[in-house]
Amino acid sequence: MAPQYAPSLRSRLAPLLLCLQTLFIIISALYFKNRVTVNKDDLRNFYSEFQDVNVMVILGFGFLSTFLVRHGFSSTGFNLLVAAIASQWALILTGVESWFSAGRITVDLKSIVVAELCTASALIAVGSVLGKANPVQLTVIVLLEVSGFVLNEWLLRTLLKVRPLSSIMLLHIFGALFGLTLTWIMYRKGSEDGFEKEKFDRKSGLFSSLGTVFLWMFWPSFNSVLVPDWTPWRKLGAVSSTYLALAVSAVTAAAVSVLCSPKGKLNLIQMQSCILAGGVAVGVSMSAVHEPWEAMAIGFTAAIVSTIGFKYLKKHMLLAYECHDTCAMLSTHGLPGLLGWLAQLVLQIKDCDDHTVATRFAVFHICTLFITISLSVSMGFLTGFLIKWNFCRPLQNKKCFDDQAFWEFPHLAAHK
Amino acid sequence: MAPQYAPSLRSRLAPLLLCLQTLFIIISALYFKNRVTVNKDDLRNFYSEFQDVNVMVILGFGFLSTFLVRHGFSSTGFNLLVAAIASQWALILTGVESWFSAGRITVDLKSIVVAELCTASALIAVGSVLGKANPVQLTVIVLLEVSGFVLNEWLLRTLLKVRPLSSIMLLHIFGALFGLTLTWIMYRKGSEDGFEKEKFDRKSGLFSSLGTVFLWMFWPSFNSVLVPDWTPWRKLGAVSSTYLALAVSAVTAAAVSVLCSPKGKLNLIQMQSCILAGGVAVGVSMSAVHEPWEAMAIGFTAAIVSTIGFKYLKKHMLLAYECHDTCAMLSTHGLPGLLGWLAQLVLQIKDCDDHTVATRFAVFHICTLFITISLSVSMGFLTGFLIKWNFCRPLQNKKCFDDQAFWEFPHLAAHK
């Protein structure tokens, strides 16, 4: 049989990237301004958290999915590429409002951090289709995902008066459901048994451990970075709640993982996903978490839900719904995100003395979730149909999860 | 010969972890409170150092021991697991006093950092038995080690009025001696020749280099994090002293390592241990180090002691005393820690004009060391006998240093 080469991306990827980049530079030349009235404190308060978030987005998400044994270059390389595109695009989109009102978009650390959080949402969506999409498709995905997410945030803010802090933290739910819909549309015949190359080995497992521990360590910064500086007790609360929830998650995930396994062994990839559940759930419910034990209880529940979801739901989604979720984003970000949403509802109602206020909050809170889910699923559909289009040159099944479709390996020549 | 499977931990590890975690959550529900009176400065001064210490404890110690070629998942995974347990337990124990006086335990960044330092002490002890203990045993070890260390700190503070800053830095000595006693009790017949799988390869050596450089880079934060903020010159002194001592250590360790080797080659694992010696020694003696050259001289001596210790003492301890120290914690943390203690004594006496004060200090200082050593050795004995108990299902010799005893490897099934 003649070897089947992956379709060359030279005539697709290069023009797409160059056009996008030129467009971004033109927009920035017209509308971007550096902030000039900077308080000394603003900068230094923000800086180390900004860098932590940066590390999570680039290194954490990049290495998280290197467990795929023949897909390491693509996992990290494409993650960096789409993160660089998504954050520029998010910087433009989140500035549209200020462009309407003031005629220009101010660039400062806060706007960059918000752009990075939008990027994180896109990277969660990318995690679901990783290994099955080529970089052209990934670029289209992140552009549309970021657009959808920014639109969602704007809708929630204008329609329901949701505070930006709460609406941005819905990124986990938005990203996971977007990715899930996308991977359902992109379903390939023959992937019921999993892909041949979709496995890990000793070393690739360690690389993804590395990405995971960076996410785990810096999650307190992720959750606290947008808490305003003039409420330091809330910032401190966000940091210590996240820290405790993550610690509880790690212990619980190990316990449940051993319980789920017939031989009593741990599963590395399962554990990597599930130790992060506490951070996700506390992030979403943060504005209502006031006591350390609440955060710990949320972390405990989130880890149980996430671990069981990983074990049973991933397989089930594939067989029953033809939905192949590479990095199990549903159980890593989706379920803990929904749990966090529920926890926020319960805690908020518990804190209300007045019955009317509680009902009112519940209605608003349910609407928030409803809008987020509808928008993410419909954007997912739209994106899915767009990237199935032949222009994108989709990968053959055989080339899935393989770096060799996209990367030169000069050492192979040297072996001859 | 029928294959010998490692005993399943399903009925031991899962209940133990779930019970512990539930207990921690109940305690936190009863007694934990978030700090509410937070100064804006307190938070931001502390935050980046807190994250550095976090990185050292989770990533540094976790990847430091990944050089064991078939033990990478366990090294990093169990490190994260026991760190999450130990830091919660330390948060409770270090809060007992404030619980007595105020009826509750306040959680803030400082208490979390102290808990992480106690955790570091436990991880040092774990380093000595790594690969030879299962996760149930490791959990018991860290619980008892942290208890012993917090007790030691309390004894030193109440009996000898040692300042917390100095007593906490004894964590290196406490952890190393605790681990040494433990590994002596847990000695296995047949380990004189070393274990079959106790070796490194090109890639696992790089992973442990990664852990080491993170420890090396962030050690200045480790030593300065508890220096109070209203003495910025002392904080700066701690940072630059540690930086210089580490730089000197790295150069000296390479030189001595080449000198020790008959072929004039470097040993990676030896170098990894010994470049950190300066950080340990300066950390212990910090309150008495005032000039840069003192720190550099301490770093120089510590690297020599540590490198020679690694080369000759590790083998000797195994053959003469039946004491198998996996990560050579005696020469990495024990000897430099003792050297730091000695340096502090000498520098402190040199600074005293009055003979009586000097003698008085010397007596107190020797008592400090005596209490620390006694307590760590006796806690090590106690723990050792407890975990040899059959309930813990100790590993067979053949399964030592092997991930396959505890981790699923789904890709092996795929190879069939």
Place this chain on the structure above:
Amino acid sequence: MAPQYAPSLRSRLAPLLLCLQTLFIIISALYFKNRVTVNKDDLRNFYSEFQDVNVMVILGFGFLSTFLVRHGFSSTGFNLLVAAIASQWALILTGVESWFSAGRITVDLKSIVVAELCTASALIAVGSVLGKANPVQLTVIVLLEVSGFVLNEWLLRTLLKVRPLSSIMLLHIFGALFGLTLTWIMYRKGSEDGFEKEKFDRKSGLFSSLGTVFLWMFWPSFNSVLVPDWTPWRKLGAVSSTYLALAVSAVTAAAVSVLCSPKGKLNLIQMQSCILAGGVAVGVSMSAVHEPWEAMAIGFTAAIVSTIGFKYLKKHMLLAYECHDTCAMLSTHGLPGLLGWLAQLVLQIKDCDDHTVATRFAVFHICTLFITISLSVSMGFLTGFLIKWNFCRPLQNKKCFDDQAFWEFPHLAAHK
């Protein structure tokens, strides 16, 4: 054929390192003083950026060159070793002036950061000869490179009144040209076809990705660390300009890399070098970059120049000029650095209303470059002839790019 062993370094490396280290300690005992008048703000403003730069120098540069498949231990280990030597030496040299005027050298965070930046310059030079020089030669190289660079900075400051911020950022040009001259002098017969072991594999490529993303993520700190704290808007400008330039670089490098490849594939090592080009170029031209779009345009151009340089220039330099540049430092640091210099000239002139001032600036700016190039090339010559001297025991061609020349591999013995 009898096996050819690499010459033992026991009698060369150990005495050299011990003498150097003793000398440094003596100098520090005579002249180093810790800063005692520290403002609380000074420390905390600087600290997180100091650590970021530290991470870049030790981890970033260390792992950047681990792509060489049999040279990982040397890449990271020798990088740490020479960085520790270079930063001590730079601390002494940059303090010479204050020693003349005040009789002592004050050690604080700022002086350590400046020393680390000088070290970065030396590490860039080392990147060109990596794998072809033994640690004795590397030590000599960094000592002379740092001396040359500090001399250059002093010349520019005293002759041309160039501000330290601008002259230090010339480190990219100085280091790259120094290294290039050096590798030209050290040319080995038979390296036209590249070295047998000069290739990468799946895992070593990931390790160097790790180093690269750390450089990429923390580059904003690298460029902003020396911007004085009382101009926070300029500090913020440096951070956001660098961030944007790097994002643009990453996208552009991917596009051009695909365009250059006949099969439309990406080259990992090329991409790793070229995504950093924006950071280099913006760093050099920083004082003249005021608008976000300028930074983005510079990043765009730098990535194109760097990618094309990597593809065609590296091969050309080797064949036409017998100049073998291991890590392609010319296209990673040299060309983007020169581009940054040019951008600064153009932007600065554009901002000038007065014709005379513009001409004056242009003359000064060209002189700056001229001095830097002359000094780096002549120091490179000097160093090259010095290290070709037989005393250094140069490596045979067969032992190039191989860890086994310098590192013990105990696991090989265990296989027997």
